[in-house]
Amino acid sequence: MLFFRTHMTVLLRPITAIGAFVLGVLEFLGGLAYLIRDTFVASRQGLFSRRAWRFAWKHLWFQADRVGVKSIPIVSLVMMCIGAILALQMAPILRDFGQVQLVANIISIAVFRELGPLVSAVVLTGFAGASIAAEIGSMVVSEEIEALEAEAIDPIRFLVVPRVFATTIMMVCIAVVGDLMGIIGGLLTSHFFLGLNYHQYLSRTFEQVKIKDFHTGLWKAAVFGVLISSFACFLGLRVTGGATGVGVATTRTVVLTIVALIFVDLMFTAAFYYLGL
Amino acid sequence: MESAIQVLGVTKKFDTRTVLDAIRLDVYRGETLCILGGSGSGKSTLLRLMIGNLPPDGGDIVGLGKSLSKMTDGEMTEYRKSIGVLFQSGALYNSMTVGENVALPLREHTDLPDETIEIMVKIKLELVGLRRHADKMPAELSGGMKKRAGLARAIALDPKILFYDEPSAGLDPVTSHEIDILISDLNRKLGVTSVVVTHEMDSAFRIADRMVLLDRGKFIVSGTPDEMKDSTDPLVRQFVHGLIDGPLTERRLADGYEDDLLEGSV
Numbered sequence: 224m225l226f227f228r229t230h231m232t233v234l235l236r237p238i239t240a241i242g243a244f245v246l247g248v249l250e251f252l253g254g255l256a257y258l259i260r261d262t263f264v265a266s267r268q269g270l271f272s273r274r275a276w277r278f279a280w281k282h283l284w285f286q287a288d289r290v291g292v293k294s295i296p297i298v299s300l301v302m303m304c305i306g307a308i309l310a311l312q313m314a315p316i317l318r319d320f321g322q323v324q325l326v327a328n329i330i331s332i333a334v335f336r337e338l339g340p341l342v343s344a345v346v347l348t349g350f351a352g353a354s355i356a357a358e359i360g361s362m363v364v365s366e367e368i369e370a371l372e373a374e375a376i377d378p379i380r381f382l383v384v385p386r387v388f389a390t391t392i393m394m395v396c397i398a399v400v401g402d403l404m405g406i407i408g409g410l411l412t413s414h415f416f417l418g419l420n421y422h423q424y425l426s427r428t429f430e431q432v433k434i435k436d437f438h439t440g441l442w443k444a445a446v447f448g449v450l451i452s453s454f455a456c457f458l459g460l461r462v463t464g465g466a467t468g469v470g471v472a473t474t475r476t477v478v479l480t481i482v483a484l485i486f487v488d489l490m491f492t493a494a495f496y497y498l499g500l
Numbered sequence: 501m502e503s504a505i506q507v508l509g510v511t512k513k514f515d516t517r518t519v520l521d522a523i524r525l526d527v528y529r530g531e532t533l534c535i536l537g538g539s540g541s542g543k544s545t546l547l548r549l550m551i552g553n554l555p556p557d558g559g560d561i562v563g564l565g566k567s568l569s570k571m572t573d574g575e576m577t578e579y580r581k582s583i584g585v586l587f588q589s590g591a592l593y594n595s596m597t598v599g600e601n602v603a604l605p606l607r608e609h610t611d612l613p614d615e616t617i618e619i620m621v622k623i624k625l626e627l628v629g630l631r632r633h634a635d636k637m638p639a640e641l642s643g644g645m646k647k648r649a650g651l652a653r654a655i656a657l658d659p660k661i662l663f664y665d666e667p668s669a670g671l672d673p674v675t676s677h678e679i680d681i682l683i684s685d686l687n688r689k690l691g692v693t694s695v696v697v698t699h700e701m702d703s704a705f706r707i708a709d710r711m712v713l714l715d716r717g718k719f720i721v722s723g724t725p726d727e728m729k730d731s732t733d734p735l736v737r738q739f740v741h742g743l744i745d746g747p748l749t750e751r752r753l754a755d756g757y758e759d760d761l762l763e764g765s766v
Contacts, residue, residue: 361594362593362594365589365591366588366591367592367593369553369591370587372580373551373553373580373583374608375577375580375581381608
């Protein structure tokens, strides 16, 4: 009987582990969904009430500056490099078909629809997401969150709402900046290395890009902004174990957010494909 | 005497460990009650239950005449506006100045104009001796100053009950004595009820009207400071007088330390 029980335990271990993993994922996603719901419910009082006009918007602009404005230089640099990389990678292939001028068409679609929002979001995850998770995690460790609750101040309304709204708004703005810098990176590379003049490049860009290419990218950017800030706030608020916990939360924020961004981007791309957008 | 807070048979567990076991306590209006106990005895858990940050697993807590577990969100907000809490580390918001920390409850819960809030902040900071430090950030303050600033924030809304979580923790004896005088002064000037969680006996004897001793989740004694000093209970005597020998030491020695060493397990 003991022999049978021991072997059954060994056999059941992988099943138990898989079950525990699935339950953990469901618990995580459920908690995150509740946080996003609570954030939008709290935003009515947090941003749009009479008292909020005095103070909450000041917090929001501060967060927008910290999350968005300060990340513009790094996003610009990264997207210029992306534009240059795309141009140099595609040119040899297109040259074989005598169509090197199509570099401008391809870069414009890739940047506006995909790389502008996605790469900007990945940069913002490292720049702002990690920072938000570390900040809120430190507040948990130093009892500041408990103090807010003891003073009847809802931590979701006070901390999460301005961060989520600021990150969402600024992510859209940064996506626009990223799109522009990606085009410029491709433009400069095409002019100096591929023999395309500025007029040629820009006219092909404007011919190719439709308004739907631009706004689908911005919709993605807005959702990415919600994801980045929600993951960061959620993982920050769940910190346990002191400084080690803050470090773990920061790392998990970056890793899980990037995975989520790619997955959600896939969902959006498939949906836009089927909708003909 | 009228009760400000009643703890009615409260039990609290974390996983399988029972931290508080069906405890009963009355905190009377206007008194300074010290809740004593060793590390891990459940003092801070009890404080968090009384301020509504944790729900009990059994029993109930009645605060200012209302059951905490039956309060609506609005009633809990009103209850929390009637209490003030000084956390062990001060729990100042590190992104705000001292003045902004004290102003926050006033900004969040009142419609007072900025000029009035500024005056009230100065009054609260003057009570704790920090009026000239309003523009400093928490990182620029000493430990004692952080506690004072935390206290100024705790009294911002003129609470009826003040909770102190280890107010002397981490402070030198002189600063600790200053904090004790501040607690007594505020009690007298503001007429508040004070609940002080501590294991610092010197502080407790300076400020307490009444003391209770918590051990392994149960209250084992309640009395005035003189009654505690004169108690003949061996555990109370060991804790109050800081004696080396006694039930607490015997308990520690009986927990299998020698066996653990010989087995080599950690």
